Amino acid sequence: xxxxxxxxPDWPLQYILACRPELYGRPIIIYxxxxxGSRGTRVVSCCQRSCQAGIQPGTPLAEVEANxxxxxxxxPAPQLVPRDSQAExxxxxxxxxxCLQFSPQASLExxxxxxxxGGCQSFPQALLLHTRHLVxxxxxxxxxxxxxQDNFSARGYQVRLAHAGTPGAAWALAHYSDxxxxxxxxxxxxxxxLGRPAGAWRVxxxxxxxxxxxxxxxxxxxxxxxxxLLHQLGIRQIGQLRQLPRQQLSLRFGPELCRQLDxxxxxxxxxFPCCQPSASHLHRQLLEPPLVSxxxxxxxxxxxxxxxxxxxxGSNRGILQLLCRFQGERKQHEFSLMLYLPSVDPGHLSSLLxxxxxxxxxxxxxxxxxxxxxxxxxxxxxxxxxxxxxxGDLSSNHRPLPxxxxxxxxxxxxxxxxxxxxxxxxxxxxxxxxCWEPSRPSSSRRGPGRTLAxxxxxxxxxxxxxxxxxxxxxxxGEFPRHFDDNHRRYRVAHHWGPERIETGWWRKAAVRRDYxxxxxxxxxxxxxxxxxxxxxxxxxxxxx
Amino acid sequence: MLRQPKxxxxxxxxQLQRLRKRxxxxxxxxxxxxxxxxxxxxxxxxxxxxGGGFLPGQLIEWLGEGDGSGASTLALQAAWQAVSLGGMLxxxxxxxxxxxxxxxxxxxxxxxxxxxxSGSAQEEFWALDQLLRSPEVAATWVSLGHCDDRHFxxxxxxxxxxxxxGCLVRSSxxxxxxxxxxxxxxxxxxxxxxxxxxxxxxxxxxxxxIRCQGPGQGKQAVICLPQ
Numbered sequence: 001x002x003x004x005x006x007x008x009p010d011w012p013l014q015y016i017l018a019c020r021p022e023l024y025g026r027p028i029i030i031y032x033x034x035x036x037g038s039r040g041t042r043v044v045s046c047c048q049r050s051c052q053a054g055i056q057p058g059t060p061l062a063e064v065e066a067n068x069x070x071x072x073x074x075x076p077a078p079q080l081v082p083r084d085s086q087a088e089x090x091x092x093x094x095x096x097x098x099c100l101q102f103s104p105q106a107s108l109e110x111x112x113x114x115x116x117x118g119g120c121q122s123f124p125q126a127l128l129l130h131t132r133h134l135v136x137x138x139x140x141x142x143x144x145x146x147x148x149q150d151n152f153s154a155r156g157y158q159v160r161l162a163h164a165g166t167p168g169a170a171w172a173l174a175h176y177s178d179x180x181x182x183x184x185x186x187x188x189x190x191x192x193x194l195g196r197p198a199g200a201w202r203v204x205x206x207x208x209x210x211x212x213x214x215x216x217x218x219x220x221x222x223x224x225x226x227x228x229l230l231h232q233l234g235i236r237q238i239g240q241l242r243q244l245p246r247q248q249l250s251l252r253f254g255p256e257l258c259r260q261l262d263x264x265x266x267x268x269x270x271x272f273p274c275c276q277p278s279a280s281h282l283h284r285q286l287l288e289p290p291l292v293s294x295x296x297x298x299x300x301x302x303x304x305x306x307x308x309x310x311x312x313x314g315s316n317r318g319i320l321q322l323l324c325r326f327q328g329e330r331k332q333h334e335f336s337l338m339l340y341l342p343s344v345d346p347g348h349l350s351s352l353l354x355x356x357x358x359x360x361x362x363x364x365x366x367x368x369x370x371x372x373x374x375x376x377x378x379x380x381x382x383x384x385x386x387x388x389x390x391x392g393d394l395s396s397n398h399r400p401l402p403x404x405x406x407x408x409x410x411x412x413x414x415x416x417x418x419x420x421x422x423x424x425x426x427x428x429x430x431x432x433x434x435c436w437e438p439s440r441p442s443s444s445r446r447g448p449g450r451t452l453a454x455x456x457x458x459x460x461x462x463x464x465x466x467x468x469x470x471x472x473x474x475x476x477g478e479f480p481r482h483f484d485d486n487h488r489r490y491r492v493a494h495h496w497g498p499e500r501i502e503t504g505w506w507r508k509a510a511v512r513r514d515y516x517x518x519x520x521x522x523x524x525x526x527x528x529x530x531x532x533x534x535x536x537x538x539x540x541x542x543x544x
Numbered sequence: 545m546l547r548q549p550k551x552x553x554x555x556x557x558x559q560l561q562r563l564r565k566r567x568x569x570x571x572x573x574x575x576x577x578x579x580x581x582x583x584x585x586x587x588x589x590x591x592x593x594x595g596g597g598f599l600p601g602q603l604i605e606w607l608g609e610g611d612g613s614g615a616s617t618l619a620l621q622a623a624w625q626a627v628s629l630g631g632m633l634x635x636x637x638x639x640x641x642x643x644x645x646x647x648x649x650x651x652x653x654x655x656x657x658x659x660x661x662s663g664s665a666q667e668e669f670w671a672l673d674q675l676l677r678s679p680e681v682a683a684t685w686v687s688l689g690h691c692d693d694r695h696f697x698x699x700x701x702x703x704x705x706x707x708x709x710g711c712l713v714r715s716s717x718x719x720x721x722x723x724x725x726x727x728x729x730x731x732x733x734x735x736x737x738x739x740x741x742x743x744x745x746x747x748x749x750x751x752x753x754i755r756c757q758g759p760g761q762g763k764q765a766v767i768c769l770p771q
Contacts, residue, residue: 405632405680412660412671420661424644424654436644441658452649462619462643494736494747523733524612525747541643543747544608544616544713 002205004103004129005170006148007160009117010093011125012045015088016081019320019377022279022423022440027053031061032083044083049075053061085123087378095155096127102148105130105274109171115218115227116175128167145183145200152250158198165205167272168264169212172219172238173201205266212264213239220260226253238264279416281373283307290329290365294357297326297366301353304371309344312373318342319349321375330364335360337414340406340441342377348407348504355414375430409441426451429505431511432462456541457517459527459541468536469528481539489528490539494519501529517543580629582709585621590697592763593727594756600626600682603703603710605725607718614749615731616687617650619711621769624682624689626709631682634658634675639666639687669695676702676710683708693722700724716744719754728755734766 008014012030017023027049031041041061053075055064061080066077091106099106109126116125124131128265131144145161152159162173182199182313212219215238218227230253235241241249241261250258262268281302293296301324312318320342320348325334337352412421429435469490483490497516504510512532519525527541581597583590592627598604604622608615620635627633633656635642640661648654660675662668669691675684676699691699703710717728734748747769753760 404678407679408674408680409658411674416660416662416667416671420663421663422659424647424652424657424659426645426648432643432645438659445673452645456645456649457647458643458649460620460643460646461611461641462646464640519736520612522610523735523748524610524614525614525733542612542613542641544612 002131002163002165003170004131004144004153004161004163004165005167005174006127006129007162007174008095008125008152008157010045010047010158011092011123012083012088013047014157015091018091019375021156022152023079023081025439027078028081029061029064029078030081031064032085036472050078053078084378087363088359089124090308090378092124095152095157096225098151099127099129099148102144103129103131107274108274110272114221115224116325118420128170128172130274131163136529138154141202144184145202149198149200158260161200163202164268165203165208166264167270168221168260169203169208169266171221172212172215172264173203176215176219177201181315209242209265213237213242217241220257220264222257222260226257229253230257233338239516281308281311281376282370284312284368284370284373286368287366290367292365294362296352297362297369298357300366300369301357301371302350304369305346305349305353308371308373309346309349311342312376316379317376318344318379319375320377321373322349322353323370323372323374324353325368325370326363326366327368327370328366329367331363333361333363337410338418340401340409342379344379348410352410352414355411359415408418430501432458432501434504459525459543461542461544462527463540463542466529466540469537469539471537480537483539485539491521492518493521498530502532515540566579582622582626582629584618585625586618586765589751589766592751592753592760592765594615594758594760596725598622598626600629600709601704602726603700603712603724605718605723605728606711606713607716607728607730608713609716609717609732610731612734613731614647614747616685617646617769618731618749618751618767619713620647620652620685621650623685623709623711624650626683627656629682632656632658634660634681634684636660636662636672636675636684636686638662638665639649641687644767665689668714673699673702676708677706678708679706680708681708683711685711686713688712688714693724696722698725698765700726723755725755726730727753730754 013028028047029043029050030045032044036526043055043057043059043061043064044055046055053068055078064078064080068075072321080202089108096106096108104420106123106129110124111129114122131141133393141163145163148161150158160174160177161205162170162177164170164173177199179197179199182201195361216236217230217238219238220241227280235244238261238379241257243266244276246258249261249536259268263270286298287300287302291300308319308322318341320339322337322339323334324336325332335356337349337356339352343349409421418440421441423441424436425439426436467485469485470484473481479492483492495516498514499516500512500514502512504512513529514532515527515529517525518528525543526539527543528537528539530537550559581595581599583597584593606615606619626762632650635647635657636661638661642659644654644657644659647657658681660671662671668686672684672686672688675681699710702708710725712725719730730752732750732752734750736745736748748766749769750764750766752764753762755761
């Protein structure tokens with residue numbers, strides 16, 4: 001029975017990044033309360049940058065807050081996110097349901113205590129698809145792997161895929177295969193910052209044993225106790241294990257080891273339950289005759305919205321992303337609304353739809369309207385706090401966004417372009433054009449960000465393109481007494497500087513500039529620089 | 545139990561008293577907006593402002609004399625003072641000139657700064673109205689060009705409704721035009737005189753109250769602007 005395994009490495013981290021894409025590029029640490037018997041909250045998952053700062057899964061959160069960035073990497077404060085295991089599980093279930101388009105049978109792996117690359121994790125983070133209709137070494141198999149890879153990438157997830165003759169072999173290959181043997185895959189650049197690289201493998205049924213032999217014994221999905229015992233005896237690879245007599249293996253290590261080995265090699269059939277698709281959050285309405293009026297389309301959308309909210313009723317979940325499709329005469333048009341907080345408020349959602357529809361180019365005739373909740377979130381109710389957390393308190397990072405502010409941001413994003421509503425974030429760059437970047441407003445408070453060095457002076461208004469100035473009225477080697485541009489003459493009374501900015505050699509054009517603050521005889525102040533490569537002068541900012 | 549209907553003579557008297565009180569508050573500069581006074585960030589400026597500062601819900605017009613006058617920085621500083629009471633600082637930057645690192649050097653927490661870069665003047669006005677109307681936004685900073693009387697009045701009502709301090713930075717060419725701002729301040733840079741110290745000399749600005757509710761019109765102050 002051929003099986004395809006889809007592993008989502010660092011699943012808690014990937015889930016958070018998919019829900020909150022604005023967190024890409026920031027150090028992220030996901031924590032949860034420890035199990036009974038141990039104290040305090042601990043790190044469950046963290047990104048590569050956090051690992052560079054010495055954080056590992058299992059590190060106490062108190063230690064993170066106390067020792068962050070002691071290595072002097074000048075990292076911004078980490079985003080501390082509490083783990084929502086139920087939401088993760090629900091999302092994985094939704095992904096399994098989405099995989100029903102690739103296979104009639106898809107399921108989550110069982111969540112036993114098994115050792116994965118990166119440690120022992122007892123929550124599911126892989127999907128198993130029955131692909132009995134496909135032979136792993138066929139061309140169709142490769143196409144399927146590529147399609148699934150693209151599908152998950154489009155949803156914002158990085159996956160490692162393996163197609164093999166048995167579920168055990170597929171699981172082992174997806175988790176422990178060497179990247180050098182992977183099929184070529186295209187990975188979006190934003191995934192590079194995640195810890196484990198993506199890959200895809202397929203192994204023909206006849207080569208199952210050979211492909212498993214070099215893998216570590218942990219690839220058999222055994223408990224940490226059994227794998228520890230095997231390591232003590234010097235048995236590290238499945239190939240070594242396979243050469244030992246089965247009967248003695250069972251006596252020494254218990255029945256679990258032989259059973260898992262049989263599952264992987266296909267000597268015993270492994271059964272796993274298949275997920276059932278839940279109630280669909282897709283609603284559509286055929287329009288006969290086709291609608292041409294925007295107002296009528298708006299009414300149709302509101303009708304579908306009511307149906308959608310009815311289907312969500314009782315699930316304690318709200319809409320996070322809403323996709324609307326309009327069937328025109330020739331092609332489909334669509335737009336999606338991204339919300340900051342899950343909502344089931346019909347008035348609010350309806351007003352957002354109206355705002356978006358005002359600027360959306362509808363097809364001339366709309367013959368069908370579809371509405372789908374492509375992402376939902378649990379409707380959380382937070383206990384109000386008597387005392388507000390102190391500013392800069394790392395533990396306050398997960399403080400929820402006030403609902404009214406969330407609604408305001410959603411309205412602004414709907415009416416304006418989504419990238420018009422931004423949170424500025426400083427970057428460790430000296431060149432003014434590159435020293436900050438816009439990021440999507442977060443659904444929660446971020447930690448204290450980077451600040452400029454004390455004593456740094458920058459103008460409040462910076463020209464997007466520096467304006468060329470013509471200096472005049474000075475002897476060679478002296479600072480110019482006045483500058484001319486197309487519009488006016490700047491008579492300089494005082495100047496301060498230079499501040500040398502020489503950077504950007506790794507970009508297309510390196511810069512070497514001497515910046516000056518100048519005060520005109522009228523008292524107005526500007527920020528100008530001399531390009532040291534060409535000797536030209538430019539106006540770059542206004543101390544307005 | 546049914547209420548007794550008011551007699552015809554009672555209603556106008558109560559209405560008149562209410563209107564008289566509002567007129568008195570308006571002319572004396574008393575707050576009909578809120579009671580918490582927000583400092584402008586400068587003691588010298590607070591000293592000449594009616595009430596000793598700004599009130600949430602007010603529209604303040606900062607008229608700068610030319611580019612590089614310092615009016616924008618002063619307005620941003622005042623807006624940030626309002627955020628100390630809670631809420632967000634919104635910056636509406638239609639021209640895409642606003643440079644957030646400079647705001648950071650003024651001590652503004654960028655985590656509490658929301659930057660909006662609208663595409664058209666119509667969208668800018670809509671966004672400004674929404675921001676002023678929102679109680680979650682403590683202050684809004686905007687570089688505002690032409691705004692007709694009707695739109696200006698709407699902004700004033702929105703600010704009062706949301707309790708948001710609106711800092712409108714405008715050119716001094718708008719001086720004398722009809723305005724619904726509660727305060728109109730003219731900002732002129734004062735040139736440094738004599739020997740100029742090296743490094744980071746403080747900058748001086750002359751502020752004149754052009755228009756305000758209550759006493760204070762025509763008062764002047766010279767303040768030092770932090771760099």
